[in-house]
Amino acid sequence: xxxxxxxxxIAHAAAVRPAASRxxxxxxxxxxxLLAGLALxxxxxxxxxxxxxxxxxxxxxxxxxxxxxxxxxxxIGGLVSFGHALYLGLGAxxxxxxxxxxxxxxxxxxxxxxxxxxxxxxxxxxxxxxxxGVAFIMITLAFxxxxxxxxxxxxxxxxxxxxxxxxxxRFGNVSLADPATLYYVAFGFLCLLLLFGTRFIxxxxxxxxxxxxxxxxxxxxxxxxxxxxKLGAYVIAAIVCGIAGVLYANLTQFVSPSxxxxxxxxxxxxxxxxxxxxxxxxxxxxxxxxxxxxxxxxSATEHWMFIMGPLIVVIVLLTRRGLVGVLHSADVxxxxxxxxxxxxxxxxS
Amino acid sequence: xxxxxxxxxxLNGMQLGVLLFLMAAGLTLVFGIVNFVNLAHGSxxxxxxxxxALVYNTTGSFLLGVxxxxxxxxxxxxxxxxxxxxxxxxxxxxxxxxxxxxxxxxFNELARMIWGPSPYYMEVPxxxxxxxxxxxxxxPAYRLLIVAAxxxxxxxxxxxxxxxxxxxxxRAGATxxxxxxxxxxxxxxxxxxxxxxxxxxAGMAGMLxxxxxxxxPGMGEPVLIxxxxxxxxxxxxxxxxxxxxxxxxxxxxxxGRTLLPAVLRGLFERGTADTAGPALASMLIYILxxxxxxxxxxxxxxxxxx
Numbered sequence: 001x002x003x004x005x006x007x008x009x010i011a012h013a014a015a016v017r018p019a020a021s022r023x024x025x026x027x028x029x030x031x032x033x034l035l036a037g038l039a040l041x042x043x044x045x046x047x048x049x050x051x052x053x054x055x056x057x058x059x060x061x062x063x064x065x066x067x068x069x070x071x072x073x074x075x076i077g078g079l080v081s082f083g084h085a086l087y088l089g090l091g092a093x094x095x096x097x098x099x100x101x102x103x104x105x106x107x108x109x110x111x112x113x114x115x116x117x118x119x120x121x122x123x124x125x126x127x128x129x130x131x132x133g134v135a136f137i138m139i140t141l142a143f144x145x146x147x148x149x150x151x152x153x154x155x156x157x158x159x160x161x162x163x164x165x166x167x168x169x170r171f172g173n174v175s176l177a178d179p180a181t182l183y184y185v186a187f188g189f190l191c192l193l194l195l196f197g198t199r200f201i202x203x204x205x206x207x208x209x210x211x212x213x214x215x216x217x218x219x220x221x222x223x224x225x226x227x228x229x230k231l232g233a234y235v236i237a238a239i240v241c242g243i244a245g246v247l248y249a250n251l252t253q254f255v256s257p258s259x260x261x262x263x264x265x266x267x268x269x270x271x272x273x274x275x276x277x278x279x280x281x282x283x284x285x286x287x288x289x290x291x292x293x294x295x296x297x298x299s300a301t302e303h304w305m306f307i308m309g310p311l312i313v314v315i316v317l318l319t320r321r322g323l324v325g326v327l328h329s330a331d332v333x334x335x336x337x338x339x340x341x342x343x344x345x346x347x348x349s
Numbered sequence: 350x351x352x353x354x355x356x357x358x359x360l361n362g363m364q365l366g367v368l369l370f371l372m373a374a375g376l377t378l379v380f381g382i383v384n385f386v387n388l389a390h391g392s393x394x395x396x397x398x399x400x401x402a403l404v405y406n407t408t409g410s411f412l413l414g415v416x417x418x419x420x421x422x423x424x425x426x427x428x429x430x431x432x433x434x435x436x437x438x439x440x441x442x443x444x445x446x447x448x449x450x451x452x453x454x455x456f457n458e459l460a461r462m463i464w465g466p467s468p469y470y471m472e473v474p475x476x477x478x479x480x481x482x483x484x485x486x487x488x489p490a491y492r493l494l495i496v497a498a499x500x501x502x503x504x505x506x507x508x509x510x511x512x513x514x515x516x517x518x519x520r521a522g523a524t525x526x527x528x529x530x531x532x533x534x535x536x537x538x539x540x541x542x543x544x545x546x547x548x549x550x551a552g553m554a555g556m557l558x559x560x561x562x563x564x565x566p567g568m569g570e571p572v573l574i575x576x577x578x579x580x581x582x583x584x585x586x587x588x589x590x591x592x593x594x595x596x597x598x599x600x601x602x603x604x605g606r607t608l609l610p611a612v613l614r615g616l617f618e619r620g621t622a623d624t625a626g627p628a629l630a631s632m633l634i635y636i637l638x639x640x641x642x643x644x645x646x647x648x649x650x651x652x653x654x655x
Contacts, residue, residue, distance in 0.1 A: 080443050127639050130646040134386050135585060137446060138577040139642065145574050146635035153628040262570065266450040273447055303462055309455030316448040317436050 025331040027324070031281050034288075035194075038187055042180045054179045055251065060291045061186040062248045067271040067283035068193055069240035074269065075278030076206060077233050078213030079129075082137045083144030084268050086124075087117045087238045089151065089260025091245020096255030097157055099166040106169035106176065106246075113242040120147075121238030125231050144260055151257040162256030165249050176250040186247050190284070193240065197280030209233055210278075274315055276324025285323050353486045358604045360483075364492050366599025367499020371554035372576040373583070373591035374506055375547015381523035381586025381652065383438050383540050388449040389429070390551055390576070391569025392456035397422055397552025398559045398568065399460055402471040405559075411474035418552045426548035430541060438540075453570065460566040468563035495557050502550065503592050510588050519543060523586050523652065575602075578638050584648025593650055598634050605633040 038061065045053040066088050073079045094113035103109075128139040152160050168177035176182045200206040212219045212226050219226050249255050258264070267290065275286025293311070297304035319325075376390045400421045405414030433452065437445050472478075473491045480487040510516035518539055521529045530536045555569075562568065575598060583594025610626030617625070641649060 074443070080446060082446060124639075127642050130642055131581075134380055134384070134442060135581055135646075137386060137442060138581050139638070141574060142578050142581070142635055142638055146632050149631040150628050153631055262574065263454075266447075269443070269447060270450070273443065277443075303458050305454040305458040306462065309451040309453070309458065312451030312454070313433060313448045316444050316451070317433070 027327045027331050030327055034284065035191065042183055051179065054183050056295065058179060058183045058186060058251050060287050061183065061190055062244050062251060063271065063291060064284040064287035065186065065190050065193060065244040065247070066241050067268050067287050068197065068280055069237040069244065070268050071272045071278065071280055071283045072237045073233050074272055076201065076213065077209045077230060079230065079234065080137050081140040082262070082265050082269065083140035084241060085260045085264035086144035086147050087121065087241035088245040088248060088264065089147065089257070090117050090120060091242035092249035092255045092259050093151065094242070095169055095246045095249040096163045096165055100157065100163065104167035104170050106171040109169045109246050110243065113246045114239050117238040117242030118235055121235040122231070125234035129227060129230050129234065141262055141265070144265055145262060148257055148260050151260065160257065162254055165253045165255060168250050169246060182247065182250055189243070194280055205229070270312055274322055276322030279324045282322050282324040289323065356486055357488060358607050359600060360488060360496065361492070362600030362603035363596065364495045365603055366596040367496055367503070368554045368558050369576055369579050369599055370499060370503055370592050370595035371550045372572060373579045373595050374588060375550045376576055377580050377586055377588065377591045378519065378543045379547055380580070382519065382526065382543055385438055386442050386445045386449065388446060388573065389452040389456065390547070391573030392453050393422065393425065393548045393551040394555040394572055395460060395566070395569035396425060396456065396555070398555030398564045399464060399469065400552070401556030402469055402559050402564050405471060415556055418556045419549055422548040422552035423545050426545045430544060457566045466566060468565040471559040471564050473560040491560060498557060506588055578634055582638055582641050582649060584651035587650050587652045590648055590650035601637060602634050606630045609633065
């Protein structure tokens with residue numbers, strides 16, 4: 001009863017790829033346009049003199065990275081983690097605490113963030129993965145809350161008020177203090193992750209993970225050590241999100257317990273789902289949509305959540321496969337049409 | 350640490366425990382029967398507190414405030430189920446989590462718009478503002494009332510679930526939903542009933558907690574998360590588990606917060622103890638949860654599926 005109901009929607013977005021054709025699909029076209037658009041943001045900001053755009057879009061890219069890491073376990077693995085913001089916070093605190101002690105070496109920030117996220121991800125993942133379904137949702141939430149309260153009680157590191165970042169992460173001569181540099185670094189990392197992601201879905205690990213999502217019992221019967229695969233994915237997701245955390249601390253020049261509050265975890269899930277689950281591109285679109293809508297509503301009214309909340313409810317109730325899913329089904333239709341007309345031509349000749 | 354302080358903290362823990370039980374009972378039953386994750390349960394708690402406080406402050410009668418919460422929560426549960434939840438029961442957990450997450454944002458902002466961001470004041474009723482002498486230990490009467498009311502509700506729930514026909518159907522629905530439906534029971538109605546009951550209990554918990562905790566937007570979520578810990582520890586879908594889990598969590602959390610810093614001060618030097626004490630105390634129940642899960646993934650008192 002507690003196993004998550006198999007969601008045809010999740011299976012669909014990842015598994016259905018339009019038959020390989022020479023014509024670029026709408027999907028590829030869309031991804032190329034999206035990335036080109038994101039790459040041009042700093043140029044546009046410099047030309048228009050609106051530096052604000054860089055920080056806004058840097059936030060989008062950082063959240064895209066975090067949401068993408070969540071998509072690995074949520075979309076591919078079918079593990080609904082409601083505490084993923086924990087790792088965003090851990091990464092941010094790694095940078096913040098080290099900077100406070102006078103260490104501004106970015107490699108050390110990154111190394112510590114990765115090590116801490118891997119360790120915490122391994123321990124909490126090992127315990128939470130003993131459960132499934134609702135219990136898993138609640139346990140991941142509870143673990144995130146636990147570290148949240150820990151951060152709140154750390155008075156020497158700002159406690160409830162948070163901690164200004166004493167020094168930005170510096171990689172040799174490259175410092176993340178400059179928003180444009182930070183943007184390019186984050187964007188480059190995002191592109192790498194997307195590249196990695198498309199390979200991952202087709203690789204043995206990704207296939208196995210998807211198989212576990214669809215029918216764990218059968219995978220076990222086939223002799224697959226399912227816990228190891230799930231735990232591996234969980235730890236990788238934690239590490240990637242931790243790196244996003246380091247970037248986020250540099251972006252806001254501040255570290256706050258609210259980075260790992262349950263609302264942030266919820267927002268990450270919203271990004272993954274409205275963008276399109278199990279696709280890796282979906283979370284990027286989701287982060288873009290979410291942050292822009294949030295900013296738009298915030299500038300319109302102080303009570304933006306009054307609109308945002310019902311908006312999320314309506315989106316969940318009406319759409320089933322996210323924004324990227326719409327593109328996929330358009331591609332599938334087109335491919336089917338081409339195949340049908342091709343057969344027609346063959347018949348005539 | 351003397352004995353009277355310890356007893357008092359245990360009573361405070363009991364009081365937190367029964368409040369958590371009022372929350373957990375509704376949540377765990379809805380989980381059990383329809384496999385539905387309702388994160389907005391904390392919002393019901395908050396709305397109960399606000400509605401109760403509003404009626405109490407306008408009329409001056411605490412009893413009237415308590416009574417007003419019941420129809421208000423039933424109406425709210427009805428509207429929520431009609432508009433949103435009906436469409437969510439058949440969806441997977443992810444959709445349920447997301448939609449109810451959206452509802453939390455909505456309710457918190459609604460409360461902020463109506464009552465403002467600062468805590469809404471609610472007095473302990475005059476008749477209960479004194480203390481009661483418990484074996485030589487003075488204890489606030491109102492807090493004692495909460496413990497008594499919570500235990501009474503727990504007894505009522507136990508009788509309802511284990512001694513009545515409706516309770517039998519609820520238990521049957523939790524284990525063999527399709528079969529109960531096939532036998533001609535309107536399982537949808539049964540579910541609405543359970544959901545309504547859960548909403549009333551959550552609203553009651555909010556109303557009762559109002560005078561001792563602050564009534565403010567967002568007050569529901571910390572309680573919701575504690576409730577989830579309770580349910581996980583107790584075993585999902587089990588009323589008995591919810592009750593015992595709630596008491597365990599309530600007592601350990603409350604006693605740990607006073608006892609742990611004192612114990613650490615005895616073990617380490619003052620600076621370390623003062624830092625580690627509160628941090629460790631706030632993590633205590635989560636550590637407890639992790640230990641329980643590591644040993645018994647089904648919770649301490651799981652529902653026995655025939």
